[in-house]
Amino acid sequence: MKKIFVVEDEENLRNLIEAYLVKEGFMVVTAQNGLEAVEKWRDSLADIIIMDIMMPGLDGYEVLDYIRKDSKVPVVFLTAKRELEDKIKGFETGADDYLVKPFSMKELVMRTKAILKRSGNQEDYLQTYGELTIDLIKMEARVSGELIELSRKEYELLAYLAKNINIPISRGKLLDGLWGIDFEGDDRVVDTAIKRLRKKLGAAEGYIKTVRGLGYKFEV
Known part of the structure; x- marks a missing residue:
């Protein structure tokens, strides 16, 4: 069973994502802000991280930059920003995918499964x-x-x-x-x-x- 680390400061959305992923057969660990994400991501043993960009304390870019110092775990960014520059920044930081709010839970699951499948071929x-x-x-x-x-x-x-x-x-x-x-x-x-x-x-x-x-x- 794959484990997903969900980092999202909006409680209702965080709970919705968690409930949907669990229903799809995933194990889920959550964090409500960037600081908590930095503290918990290593212990989470997650196969993939789904993370909001705009969060109090540390934003998603800063958290991902911290993670990328010693891990290549796949990361999907969630954001309300639609500008191309923001997407480029996310990919340059090391994100594997980028999902703009509002999004469907079905699309999130499909993208997550696709990334996990690709990641399975990496040495x-x-x-x-x-x-x-x-x-x-x-x-x-x-x-x-x-x-x-x-x-x-x-x-x-x-x-x-x-x-x-x-x-x-x-x-x-x-x-x-x-x-x-x-x-x-x-x-x-x-x-x-x-x-x-x-x-x-x-x-x-x-x-x-x-x-x-x-x-x-x-x-x-």
């Missing part, structure tokens, strides 16, 4: 780390060419750590990013998940390092 979605290969489209992992049977949460944990290679990640951040801020358990669930994941990784289990007193990091 960026096949990440290799030593003996480990992660397929971000099929959401699976292989060690020395052999498919590993991972649960959805184990895959998300592995992909998150690998995306932040060599960066120590606290248990709290892993818990909030992958289990959600409303999760009522404690961070021992992270340790348990890491233990299971390491066991399944076999020859690549050593890629997940323990950072004493903090959490974990992915290192090859």
